[in-house]
Structure formats: C-alpha cells, structure tokens
Amino acid sequence: MEQRLLQSYRDELMQLEEKSNLRSLPEIIHRERDVIRRGRQMLNLSSNDYLGLASDISLRREFLESLTPENFLPSSSSSRLLTGNFEANRDLEDLLCRLFGAESSLVFSSGYHMNTGILPAVCNSRTLILADKLVHASLIDGIRLSKAGFARYRHNDFEQLESLLYKNHADYERIIIVTESIFSMDGDEADLRRLVALKKSYPHVMLYVDEAHAVGTRGGKGLGCAEEQGCIADIDFLTGTFGKALASVGGYIVCSRVIRDYLVNKMRTLIFTTALPPVNLMWTRFIMERFGSFADKRNYLKKISYRLREQLAAKGYECPSTSQIIPVMIGDSGSAILKAEDLQRKGFYMLPVRPPTVPEGTSRIRISLTASIRAEEVEHLISLL
C-alpha cells in the first residue's frame, strides 16, 4: 500500500522529467562573484545581488567590526508580539520611515511572508483584488489565502484594469490593485503614476506595489521605482524585500500608521513566526544607511543592462525588459536547458526558467545583471548569444 502511494509521486516526477521540467537543488560552491558547479567555475549571472553588495567582503568586514558577543544575537527566540521585538527592529523601521518620508513601516521575515500575510489580513469578502497577470507566486498565494474577490488584468493593460474598476466599483466596499514595479520574469516595469491616477478615480481603491527587484536599483536614493516616479506617498502598500539588492533577508512595508497597527493585530505571517534575528536586522540597517552612496553602482548597472538589452534586440531576440533582469526568450524547455548548459560551459552561470514559473512555451534563460560584472564580461556574453 505504502509503495503504491509513493509510486504516484514517482510517476509525477517522471512526467516532469519527460517534459524537461524536473527540478533539483543545484550543488554549488560560491567564490565571491563566481559559482563552482561540477568542478566548473562560472560568473554568477543568476543571483539577485543586483548591486554586488552580498559578494563585497569589505562591507562585511566593516560590519563585523561593530559586533561584540553581547550585540551579536543570531536569534530573536520569539515572535515580535511576545519577546522577539528587539531594538534592532525599531531601529530598522525608524530608518525606513526616515528614508521614505513615511508615517510608518513594518519589517517581516521575508518577502514571501510579507506577500502571503498582508493581503489576507487587510481583505474581507467585500474586498476585490485586481492583480496584474504576471505578479509573483507569493502574491498569488496571498490572494488565494484572502477572502477577497479576485480578477487578473492582462500584464500592464491599464485599459482593461480601468474597465474592471468601472464594472466592479459599486459592488465592493474596497478594491486593491496589486502589481510589481519591476516584474520578476520579464524584467519590464509598471507605470506607477498611471496606476496612482487610476486608483484616485475612485475613493475606495488602494494600491499595493511590490518593489522586490527595484529597491536598491532605482531612484536617486535607491528606494525603488516609486521614488524614481515621484509617487511614494500615493502608494497605500509600498513593499519590498531585503533579500535581493540589499544583500540581506526580510521584507518591509511602508504605509500609514493605521495599516501598520492593523497588520500587527491581524497578519498571521507576522504574528505566528519567530522574528528575524537582531544581527540580521542590524546588517540590513547597515546596508540601508549606505544606500544613497551606491548611486554609482546603480548607474553602472543601468548602463550595462541597457547595453545587453540593446544587443539582444539587435540579434533579433524579443526583449520586453527595461531593467537588469533580462530574459533571453527560447520557447520550449528542452532548448532552454541546452542553451543554458552551453553558456555555462563558456563560463556564465545562467539558468533556464521553465513552466510553471513562466507560461508554457515561453521558457527562457534569465540573466540577472549585477553591478559587480565588468563591461568586458558583458561584451563577451553578448558575443556568445
């Protein structure tokens, strides 16, 4: 009986393998900007360390000097609502408020906790969520866990969004528009100002923006696309992760005092989990305090991203990206795997992205540029594509 139970899992894994969609955890060793896999050393073009801060030893050295056995706390040992709310939490949230010029902020264990926790907390059955078709899996899970009504609009199709608002506005107490600023898989971005204008056309519409790939990389102070587009104060739920450009781990929201108080009372992924370790919060604050000074890295990243996108287009690749996330569209999963392996043999660690992460037939190689990649390495890569 037990064997038969396992057999059905085995069958499913075999089906995944037949479609070239079977996944496994890569065994890799890290060497600063490089990774070593099966004895081959390659430049890592698959991480989200967009500013190259996670591989910067001098930053870590400086941070370590501020640590003592007394303030090095690797665990908070409790939920924030019990005894896990350390000074490091308040310090980081104060800094977020100061940087964003916001009334309030709240830090979470990860971007995944953030997106699966906020929407279920702030929505009820008289809420409608209107989300971009391409939002991240964590947002989809948050929507599924909520009691809200739910519709998706075609990617960045604000006309369709407008008509959905028009059709539904009278039937709901509250509507929340959900989008990313830079999108994870296509690397393109949303026009936040237009979304702000749209939400303002009804008194009961709010806007939720996930800046996971934009915080650190966009805006004069590195606060994201909302800073770049001058609309920080108009976004009701302005969220992001510390796990990408910020070289750390955790998620955050910048919001009104009321929303923060409400989340503290209602958000299950905040209440029922151990708070981030203080040492990690201190490291995030250490990085964020230096944010303004990374403008050179942001500009350089912008420059090499533009160069790669331009050259991909010249080679005839369809390239939706406007950012450092640059998909090379291949089509079927098998070809995407072969192409990725070929590029790996040539020293560039890039991975194929396949269904269900992206729609069937749009398998691709996803390049994540980071500010630690040299211009000549970008040129070499271009010559191989």
Ligand SMILES: *Cc1c(COP(=O)(O)O)cnc(C)c1O
């Ligand atoms: C990576 C990502 C997340 C998840 O953040 P983590 O901190 O890694 O859990 C959420 N939203 C988007 C758009 C992401 O790309």
